[in-house]
Amino acid sequence: MSLPDSQGPDSQSPHSPLSRRRTGIPEATVARLPVYLRVLGSLAESGVTTVSSDALAVAAGVGSAKLRKDLSHLGSYGTRGVGYDVEYLVYQISRTLGLTQHYSVAIIGVGNLGHALANYAGFASRGFQIVALVDADPRRVGEQINGLEVRHLDELETVVKEHEVSIGVIATPAASAQDVCDRLVSCGVTSVLNFAPIVLAVPDSVDVRKVDLSIELQILAFHEQRKSSHASEVGAG
Amino acid sequence: MSLPDSQGPDSQSPHSPLSRRRTGIPEATVARLPVYLRVLGSLAESGVTTVSSDALAVAAGVGSAKLRKDLSHLGSYGTRGVGYDVEYLVYQISRTLGLTQHYSVAIIGVGNLGHALANYAGFASRGFQIVALVDADPRRVGEQINGLEVRHLDELETVVKEHEVSIGVIATPAASAQDVCDRLVSCGVTSVLNFAPIVLAVPDSVDVRKVDLSIELQILAFHEQRKSSHASEVGAG
C-alpha cells in the first residue's frame, strides 16, 4: 500500500491498489487478522471448538459486521446458523497471513530494547525465528542472549546472507537507523520493523512498519487534553 | 473516544464523529502530527528556520497535499510563496497535541520491556515524565531504575493517586494486563498504552493504544509472502 508515503502502525503503507487487487484483502483487514488469530488461539486453548462472529467480535474488540466482512475476504469459512470452526479458522488466517512459511529475523541494536526483543518469547512463535543479533559496540559483541551470540555490525551483510534473513528489526539509536536500513535493503531484506524514532527512506519495494513509543504517547496526550478541556467546553456551549 | 471498538495503532479508535467535530482534527491527522513535530525538531536543530510543505512532506514521508491539509486543520500558519516558520509550527503542533501540558506516566511491569521503557530517554522529553514503576515480583521491588524505585503492585492505587498519573503504560505479561488495566481505570487513569499481547476491555471514556510486536511481524509476513508469490503469479498471469 504504502504510497511512497507513510510507514508506521497507523497510516501504514497503503501498499498500492494493485496489491489490493492481487490479494483481494484490504490493508485494514490484514491489520486485524493477527488480532483475530490471537483471540482464536486462546479460545482453542480453552477448549472452544466453534465460535460465532458475535462472540469473536466481542473478544477481539471489533464490531461483528466488520469481523464478518474481514473473514469473508478469506473465503466462506463459516457455517450459517453455527459459526466458525475455531481450528479451521486459525488455519485459514495463518495461511492468509503467510504464517505457514518460515521467517528469519535479525535484530540490529542490542541495547535495552534490543535485549528485551531478543528475550521476548512470543517472538519465536508463529514462524518467526531470531537468527541473528548485531550491534556496533565491540563490548557487546560476543555476548550470549537467549542462546545467540551478538555479532559486530561490520558483519551485518555476512550474517544476513548466511541466515537468509527476511525481516530486519532496527533497534538502534536514531542516528544509525537509516544507515543500517540501507545496508539491510542492499542485502535484499524487503521487510523492516523500525523501533528507531526516525522516518526511514526505502524503495517502494520494501515494507517498513514502525513502532514508536513517543508517537503513541503524543496521540494519547492529544485525547487526554481533549478530555480535560471537555468539561469547560461543554459548559461553554 | 474509541468505539467500544478497536484499539491499537492501526484501526485506532475512530473516536466517534462527535469528538471529531469538537476538535476539528481528523484522527488520521492526529496520528501524523507527532511525525511532523519530530522532523521539524531536527530541522530546527540543523538551523533551518523556514520550510516548504514539499520539503517537510518528503522528510516526513507523506505527500505534500496531505501534509498541507493536515496542517490546515490547525489553522493557517504558513506563508504563501514562502512556507512555514519552523519554530512557530513546532509550537502550534505542540499546542494542538496538548504537549504544552505535563503528563505523569506510570509503568506497570518492569521486566525486560519495562526496563527498556524506564531507561528510554526520549520518554521524558516533550512533557512526559515517568513518575512511577510498579511490579508484582517482590524481588524487583525496591530496585532503582533510572533514579526511580520500583514499587509493589499492591501499592498501585496509592502510587497512581499520589503522583496524579494521567497515562498508564502496561508492560506486564498478558495474563495480568486486564487486571492491571481495570485497576488503573478505577483510579481514574483515562489513557493507557498497552504492550501486552491482549485486547483490553475498557469503558468508552478510556483511550487505549496498543503496541504489539507480534502483530507488526505478522503484517510484514503477509506482505513478504505476497512478494515471494509475486514472481510466479505474474508469470502465471
Place this chain on the structure above:
DNA sequence: AGGACTTTGTGAACAGATGCACAAAGCGCT
C-alpha cells in the same frame, strides 16, 4: 509599481473503510 514565480490553502473528485439490515443457508426439534 508591476509582473513572474513560488507556495499555501482548499473545493471537489475519488478511494477506502465502516455499519446497517436483511436475504440466504444451515441446524434441530417435532
Place this chain on the structure above:
DNA sequence: AGCGCTTTGTGCATCTGTTCACAAAGTCCT
C-alpha cells in the same frame, strides 16, 4: 418433511481519508 431459530455473507448507504488541481496570496526582481 416442515417450521422456527440462529448466524453467516453481502449489497448499500455513509463516513473518513486521500489526491488532484487551482485560485489566492505572498515574495523577489527589475
